[in-house]
Amino acid sequence: MEQKTVNLTVNGKQTTLAIDPRTLLLQVLREKLGLTGTHQGCDTAQCGACTVHVDGRAIKSCSILALQVDGRSVTTIEGLAQGDELHPVQEAFRECHGLQCGFCTPGMVMSVVALLAENPKPTEAQIREHLEGNICRCTGYQNIVKAVQHAAGVAA
Amino acid sequence: MTDMSNSPIGQRVVRREDKRFLTGAGRYTDDIVLPGQTWACFVRSPHAHARIVRIDTAPALASPGVLAVYTGEDIAATGVGSIPCGWLIHSKDGSPMKEPAHPVLAVGKVRYVGELVAIVVAEDYASAKDAAELVEVEYEVLEAVVDTASAEKATALVHDDAPNNLCFNWSHGDEAAVEAAFASASHVARLDLVNNRLIPNAIEPRAANAEYHRHDDSYTLYVANQNPHVERLLMCAFVLGIPESKMRVIAPDVGGGFGSKIFLYAEETALVWATRRVGRPIKWTAERSESFLADCHGRDHVTTAEMAMDDQGHFKAMRVRTTANVGAYLSTFASSVPTILYGTLLAGQYRTPAIHVEVRAVFTNTTPVDAYRGAGRPEATYVVERLVEQCARVMKLAPAEIRRRNFITEFPYATPVGLSYDTGNYAATLDRAMELADVAGFPARKAEAARRGKLRGLGYSCYIEACGLAPSNIAGQLGARAGLFEAGEVRVHPTGTVTVFTGSHSHGQGHETTFAQVVADRLGIPIDNVEIVHGDTGRVPFGLGTYGSRSLAVGGTAIVKAVDKIIAKGRKIAAHILEAADDDIEFSNGEFRVAGTDRKLSFGEVALAAYVPHNFPLDKLEPGLNENAFYDPTNFTYPAGSYVCEVEVDPETGTTTIEQFVAVDDFGNIINPMIVEGQVQGGIAQGLGQAMLEQCVYDPDSGQLLTGSMLDYALPRATDIPRIVLDTRCTPCTHNPLGVKGCGEAGAIGSPAAFINALTDAVGVTDIRMPATPERVWQAIQARA
Numbered sequence: 001m002e003q004k005t006v007n008l009t010v011n012g013k014q015t016t017l018a019i020d021p022r023t024l025l026l027q028v029l030r031e032k033l034g035l036t037g038t039h040q041g042c043d044t045a046q047c048g049a050c051t052v053h054v055d056g057r058a059i060k061s062c063s064i065l066a067l068q069v070d071g072r073s074v075t076t077i078e079g080l081a082q083g084d085e086l087h088p089v090q091e092a093f094r095e096c097h098g099l100q101c102g103f104c105t106p107g108m109v110m111s112v113v114a115l116l117a118e119n120p121k122p123t124e125a126q127i128r129e130h131l132e133g134n135i136c137r138c139t140g141y142q143n144i145v146k147a148v149q150h151a152a153g154v155a156a
Numbered sequence: 157m158t159d160m161s162n163s164p165i166g167q168r169v170v171r172r173e174d175k176r177f178l179t180g181a182g183r184y185t186d187d188i189v190l191p192g193q194t195w196a197c198f199v200r201s202p203h204a205h206a207r208i209v210r211i212d213t214a215p216a217l218a219s220p221g222v223l224a225v226y227t228g229e230d231i232a233a234t235g236v237g238s239i240p241c242g243w244l245i246h247s248k249d250g251s252p253m254k255e256p257a258h259p260v261l262a263v264g265k266v267r268y269v270g271e272l273v274a275i276v277v278a279e280d281y282a283s284a285k286d287a288a289e290l291v292e293v294e295y296e297v298l299e300a301v302v303d304t305a306s307a308e309k310a311t312a313l314v315h316d317d318a319p320n321n322l323c324f325n326w327s328h329g330d331e332a333a334v335e336a337a338f339a340s341a342s343h344v345a346r347l348d349l350v351n352n353r354l355i356p357n358a359i360e361p362r363a364a365n366a367e368y369h370r371h372d373d374s375y376t377l378y379v380a381n382q383n384p385h386v387e388r389l390l391m392c393a394f395v396l397g398i399p400e401s402k403m404r405v406i407a408p409d410v411g412g413g414f415g416s417k418i419f420l421y422a423e424e425t426a427l428v429w430a431t432r433r434v435g436r437p438i439k440w441t442a443e444r445s446e447s448f449l450a451d452c453h454g455r456d457h458v459t460t461a462e463m464a465m466d467d468q469g470h471f472k473a474m475r476v477r478t479t480a481n482v483g484a485y486l487s488t489f490a491s492s493v494p495t496i497l498y499g500t501l502l503a504g505q506y507r508t509p510a511i512h513v514e515v516r517a518v519f520t521n522t523t524p525v526d527a528y529r530g531a532g533r534p535e536a537t538y539v540v541e542r543l544v545e546q547c548a549r550v551m552k553l554a555p556a557e558i559r560r561r562n563f564i565t566e567f568p569y570a571t572p573v574g575l576s577y578d579t580g581n582y583a584a585t586l587d588r589a590m591e592l593a594d595v596a597g598f599p600a601r602k603a604e605a606a607r608r609g610k611l612r613g614l615g616y617s618c619y620i621e622a623c624g625l626a627p628s629n630i631a632g633q634l635g636a637r638a639g640l641f642e643a644g645e646v647r648v649h650p651t652g653t654v655t656v657f658t659g660s661h662s663h664g665q666g667h668e669t670t671f672a673q674v675v676a677d678r679l680g681i682p683i684d685n686v687e688i689v690h691g692d693t694g695r696v697p698f699g700l701g702t703y704g705s706r707s708l709a710v711g712g713t714a715i716v717k718a719v720d721k722i723i724a725k726g727r728k729i730a731a732h733i734l735e736a737a738d739d740d741i742e743f744s745n746g747e748f749r750v751a752g753t754d755r756k757l758s759f760g761e762v763a764l765a766a767y768v769p770h771n772f773p774l775d776k777l778e779p780g781l782n783e784n785a786f787y788d789p790t791n792f793t794y795p796a797g798s799y800v801c802e803v804e805v806d807p808e809t810g811t812t813t814i815e816q817f818v819a820v821d822d823f824g825n826i827i828n829p830m831i832v833e834g835q836v837q838g839g840i841a842q843g844l845g846q847a848m849l850e851q852c853v854y855d856p857d858s859g860q861l862l863t864g865s866m867l868d869y870a871l872p873r874a875t876d877i878p879r880i881v882l883d884t885r886c887t888p889c890t891h892n893p894l895g896v897k898g899c900g901e902a903g904a905i906g907s908p909a910a911f912i913n914a915l916t917d918a919v920g921v922t923d924i925r926m927p928a929t930p931e932r933v934w935q936a937i938q939a940r941a
Contacts (some may be wrong), residue, residue, distance in 0.1 A: 044867050142834075142877070
């Protein structure tokens with residue numbers, strides 16, 4: 001198939017790639033850029049393991065062509081921590097045991113970072129509502145909700 | 157051993173594996189790309205049952221980027237064996253179960269939608285997928301056998317060599333004693349139950365990457381798997397005929413298993429077979445729709461259960477008749493799940509003196525059914541705890557009261573179904589659960605709900621499970637074709653840091669933390685000096701893997717035994733250097749000390765002496781400090797607990813909300829309470845998923861999977877799972893040095909019955925089928941009115 005050029009800023013780094021036009025953003029991140037922290041868990045935009053930020057908004061990278069985000073800024077789980085210092089949401093997941101197998105975790109974290117940017121003090125109901133687009137099979141969501149509350153500094 | 161004030165045992169140590177998972181540095185199978193990587197796409201059967209008339213691979217082979225296309229005939233021609241079942245069950249007439257051939261790729265016939273028909277290997281996945289669509293397969297569609305309960309009466313046969321689609325008819329217990337007890341019973345409670353079929357859905361899809369090394373004629377297989385040594389053994393010895401010494405299986409980070417990644421699957425077997433022929437590494441990662449079709453499913457039992465009681469509600473005998481669907485082929489543990497892991501658990505927490513169970517396992521044209529979180533024990537608990545609640549209703553006794561009247565209170569206790577419970581205190585967990593659930597306040601809450609037009613119900617589930625699989629000699633008598641011990645190696649480095657190799661595998665359980673806590677405690681060294689290695693047959697001596705909540709009880713004990721050998725050798729080294737008798741050396745807080753003196757050596761000094769043996773008892777001891785241990789348990793462990801669920805139902809809509817869920821478990825000693833709570837919470841969420849949401853649906857005629865995506869199959873979301881109140885009570889396991897029992901499956905085992913008992917209590921009916929969707933609840937309310 002004819003290759004197309006896509007320009008992306010990924011985790012602050014500008015990159016230009018020649019890609020098959022049917023390539024998903026998720027595939028560009030994982031296969032072209034080696035950013036394997038973003039995971040594919042389903043084919044139907046249900047599980048949210050592939051969640052990344054495009055211009056600060058959480059999107060499911062399995063359901064968008066890389067060409068659709070041409071010229072935009074993408075943040076993945078690899079771009080969240082400052083060196084060795086975890087982002088407060090990452091730290092909260094760790095302290096609250098908000099992860100087990102770790103596979104849904106990058107998507108969960110990216111989704112939660114976006115939530116707190118929009119709504120810094122969410123209620124428990126708002127947190128659970130927001131997390132509807134991310135499936136976790138390990139934790140039963142208990143400690144994920146707790147981690148979000150911890151990161152937001154709201155009482156559990 | 158350290159004094160308890162410094163001990164990491166019992167501490168909420170934050171997990172050491174988390175940093176890599178939180179920063180995207182985890183390394184799952186699909187993250188691995190090997191030099192020269194190729195990709196595979198499988199051609200799968202679109203029919204539940206069909207004869208393969210003709211396969212034409214030529215158009216696919218001519219497709220761009222395609223390197224190879226192989227069919228079942230190609231593989232069969234190389235003398236490859238059948239995918240084996242690990243457990244031989246005998247029918248009650250003594251005949252062995254029917255074990256039809258389970259080919260890697262279908263030969264002659266396909267028997268479920270999703271069965272592998274061909275493998276296409278190409279330069280990239282898109283090319284492989286494009287070409288897979290060009291493989292032309294002509295099928296002659298046959299009648300499909302789909303329904304569990306009627307499979308024996310179906311006109312079609314899944315396998316010609318399994319008449320009536322019966323795999324086996326297993327029975328267990330004293331039938332004559334049970335019949336006699338029923339003949340003289342004052343009261344009988346009876347329930348017809350369905351344990352709904354589930355699709356596991358670990359969030360990481362199954363994946364494999366196989367590579368053949370020409371330089372030494374060996375293989376490496378990366379695979380999302382819970383027990384790499386078992387995978388290697390089954391694939392090498394039974395299917396491909398490759399020496400185990402030529403195969404390295406690595407299960408790197410694995411994104412959840414819940415049983416579904418225990419088994420040897422056809423996909424990775426085909427990759428290993430093909431990689432040598434293609435001459436390049438081949439990778440396959442399941443799309444989610446493939447996970448739905450081809451990961452082994454769980455449960456799928458149809459049961460009638462009866463309890464005979466005296467006039468005081470004492471249980472006299474229990475009779476259980478179950479039909480269990482094993483799907484189209486026998487998967488690795490398929491035959492043990494509805495038998496050994498089910499029938500032996502039917503005593504529950506009660507002194508029922510006679511129990512008889514008969515299980516008819518049937519083949520159907522559906523995906524193979526095998527272990528899913530709990531594996532047989534959730535099915536058993538669902539039968540026992542639903543039936544016990546029904547007994548209470550028949551006897552007009554409070555559900556807690558009838559349980560107390562029948563609780564086992566003296567240990568050890570030999571059940572009539574072959575287990576020996578070593579310890580427990582069932583009243584203690586029930587008392588605590590009732591206190592936390594404020595059962596005393598329930599009537600007032602029910603009345604208040606009634607004023608709002610709502611129905612409120614309370615339900616109990618007092619489960620028991622047998623974990624720590626298993627004493628190999630007992631398992632062998634019961635048909636296991638493998639041992640069920642575990643292995644551990646402790647390698648002390650010259651500087652005193654330690655690498656521990658365990659045959660258990662962590663795919664979310666946190667072994668790298670819990671096992672390090674155990675080792676750090678026993679050696680009296682900082683936890684940061686302990687590394688845990690798992691999931692690699694090239695590094696770990698041997699292993700049986702992780703399933704059945706066995707990791708700490710069996711795998712942890714193997715490590716403890718290896719550590720104790722290290723300490724024993726360390727004492728001899730210290731005795732030599734300190735010029736004392738071996739028996740005078742004490743080891744505590746990481747120091748070897750001559751008793752009653754201040755002459756001592758640190759653990760690190762002894763380690764260094766072992767590797768720089770200038771002053772060393774070389775006449776009596778080998779240098780180095782590296783020990784192996786294999787541990788075979790003497791009994792199962794018996795975690796138990798009491799769950800109390802309170803629900804409120806809106807009779808207008810059938811919508812049910814869980815107002816409260818209390819779980820009080822007895823897991824014996826607990827190493828890391830934070831991790832244990834996480835396991836219970838996750839298990840309960842899966843159990844409530846089964847009870848409220850999840851149902852695998854096949855079209856009854858065509859055998860097409862109708863719930864084949866996350867859009868069609870309802871997995872629990874954050875809004876579906878209530879807050880869960882947890883506590884524990886402790887009776888330490890009596891037969892392993894850690895006193896631990898296992899916690900990974902309890903939540904999934906105990907919770908469905910608690911929920912349905914609460915729901916039927918609220919609605920006032922005998923049964924509502926799982927998943928209790930609003931529609932089903934509404935229908936039950938209408939039928940009642």
